[in-house]
Amino acid sequence: MANVTLVENADDHAIAAWLEQKLLAELRDSDGRIAITVPGGSTPFPIFERLKDSAIDWSRIDVWPGDDRIVPEDHAASNTGKIRSLLEPVGARIVPLSPDAQPPRFALAWLGMGADGHIASLFPNTDPKADDPQPVRTLTPDPLPPEAPFDRITLTIPALLNSDALVFVIRGEDKRAVFDAAADGEHDLPIARLLSAAGQDVQCFA
Numbered sequence: 679m680a681n682v683t684l685v686e687n688a689d690d691h692a693i694a695a696w697l698e699q700k701l702l703a704e705l706r707d708s709d710g711r712i713a714i715t716v717p718g719g720s721t722p723f724p725i726f727e728r729l730k731d732s733a734i735d736w737s738r739i740d741v742w743p744g745d746d747r748i749v750p751e752d753h754a755a756s757n758t759g760k761i762r763s764l765l766e767p768v769g770a771r772i773v774p775l776s777p778d779a780q781p782p783r784f785a786l787a788w789l790g791m792g793a794d795g796h797i798a799s800l801f802p803n804t805d806p807k808a809d810d811p812q813p814v815r816t817l818t819p820d821p822l823p824p825e826a827p828f829d830r831i832t833l834t835i836p837a838l839l840n841s842d843a844l845v846f847v848i849r850g851e852d853k854r855a856v857f858d859a860a861a862d863g864e865h866d867l868p869i870a871r872l873l874s875a876a877g878q879d880v881q882c883f884a
């Protein structure tokens with residue numbers, strides 16, 4: 679089971695400051711490029727807004743969206759399109775997910791979580807496995823989330839766990855309860871499957 683460091687009442691400014699220091703340290707420790715994976719949805723975008731104007735040298739970072747809705751990049755629901763519009767102008771290389779992608783080891787895997795316990799686009803109905811042989815899957819959530827009712831493409835649990843650190847940003851009491859129960863091994867939702875297989879540090883901003 680993962681060793682989770684929980685930081686409560688963290689606002690976007692504090693989370694962005696932590697991520698900035700983490701990425702600066704990763705860049706200092708690397709001779710070349712690093713890769714990170716980041717979430718979509720709504721929670722991370724005010725944090726990206728802060729990070730894009732930070733001291734981070736984005737030209738050395740490959741940014742992999744951890745999941746996406748299967749829509750064109752100029753669609754309002756596209757995670758990749760929104761991430762690209764913020765981070766490409768400051769030099770990041772955005773790597774859209776494709777079914778045959780071979781994701782690298784990530785310096786950081788940043789994730790959100792839905793109130794149903796989904797992480798990336800690994801929804802409960804898709805029965806994600808910690809030993810999935812594939813790094814990327816396309817799938818259909820059931821039920822379809824009303825705010826984004828689309829087929830999905832996503833990194834799998836092993837691809838997310840191929841990372842030096844995991845960080846979550848969890849907002850709202852309902853999500854917090856699901857996350858805490860997962861960390862305590864009280865259910866088997868996708869978040870619990872990831873945490874129970876995680877050997878690296880896990881930071882959770884709630």
Ligand SMILES: O=C1O[C@H](COP(=O)(O)O)[C@@H](O)[C@H](O)[C@H]1O
Nearest residue numbers: 717718719720721790791792798
């Ligand atoms: O559909 C998605 O949902 C989750 C959670 O999003 P949030 O807006 O509730 O934080 C997100 O992590 C994932 O990337 C996204 O595609």
